[in-house]
Amino acid sequence: MPRTGRPRGFNRDEAVVAAMLLFWEHGFESTSLAQLRAAMGGISPASFYAAFESKEGLFREVVQQYISTYGQVSESFCDTTMTSKAAIEQGLRRSARMQTERSHPQGCLLVLSAVNCSPEQKHIRDMLAKERERVRNWIKDCIERAVANGELPDSTDIHMLVTLFETFLQGISTQAQDGAPYEIIDAAITQLMSIWDTLSAS
Amino acid sequence: MPRTGRPRGFNRDEAVVAAMLLFWEHGFESTSLAQLRAAMGGISPASFYAAFESKEGLFREVVQQYISTYGQVSESFCDTTMTSKAAIEQGLRRSARMQTERSHPQGCLLVLSAVNCSPEQKHIRDMLAKERERVRNWIKDCIERAVANGELPDSTDIHMLVTLFETFLQGISTQAQDGAPYEIIDAAITQLMSIWDTLSAS
């Protein structure tokens, strides 16, 4: 927050949101600086680099912006105020709902926006992989809690079950991008969650 | 097959395979012509364009090459010599096995190689979406057959069940790219298929 100097001519927060929508739709490498600058209010290269340092710097901010807004749906996975089953189920349903909304690009930015990378920018892909791992660990903790408190039997294959739910969760991104409506994914989630009852009954 | 003229100085088939591996790993836009030409035996721009017309032309050939080799694993979904359940299960397991092999890039080329696209090349993404739809229709036909011959009850929500399996199938690509081993995905498939028995018993 500079107390002196010429004031910025554009709204930084709005610019980050505009950039997020572009990166979300086209991905990190396929979104050009010219596109970004145009969407951010037609700002000049100088303004861009003064505010964000680099394209990668902006992308890092965009990822945090996404996580703290749209991405919050996956925080259901680490919500311990409900049963583990309810947490997993709500996490899946809210993710499916958010990712299929038409008011923004479809799918999950953390899954989609750095799939295609040239070798010299593999660290961008790795960065998103780390963010996905955070979500995976939430799911893992959630299922471990279920075993610990008797929601699921001790014999439960935790690693397998985490992979089952995470694989489905990640598949939602492609489904959403291909235009699948929320209702059908929601129905599939209902069917998927029936596995939980099968497991808890045994 | 030209009967006259100077013979080609490189093996066209091998060049397509080399290009496939690059597109598979980095995606359509993130793979440059310079990289491609180097991997294809260090051929010149002139040789490249004489043989493939354009980068897009090469990519279309690559997609067909993939479908007729590695991609064949998904033809299990349209194999009517076994039960529908066995066809779905085998399609998933073979896809998981192939996509996690370390002898080539991980994941499915049809799912991964055109996720990030600039607007002017959206038709590339659409082309792959069409190929994915072919697989989806195999799954759909397979499940419809199951309902028709009594493997699954008439009350089965076909659209839901197709989405359930396809979403999981597409999620395998991200799992494989993130380094998930075959065994754990295979275990998840076993659990996923238990849904089939739940449905057929009702």
Next chain:
DNA sequence: GGACTTCTGGAACGATTATTATATAATTAA
């Protein structure tokens, strides 16, 4: 009113993008 600080417009940077032009080499058919 300077001095200081920050942001902006605009031009330019070198590198890389996919693609094309030109001239020549290597083959077959007549």
Next chain:
DNA sequence: TTAATTATATAATAATCGTTCCAGAAGTCC
């Protein structure tokens, strides 16, 4: 042996990539 055909090497194309430079504009502080 000449013509026709196809592939080659090399150079150059225009456009775009992310980024930097520079002079000036627009503020606050003393």
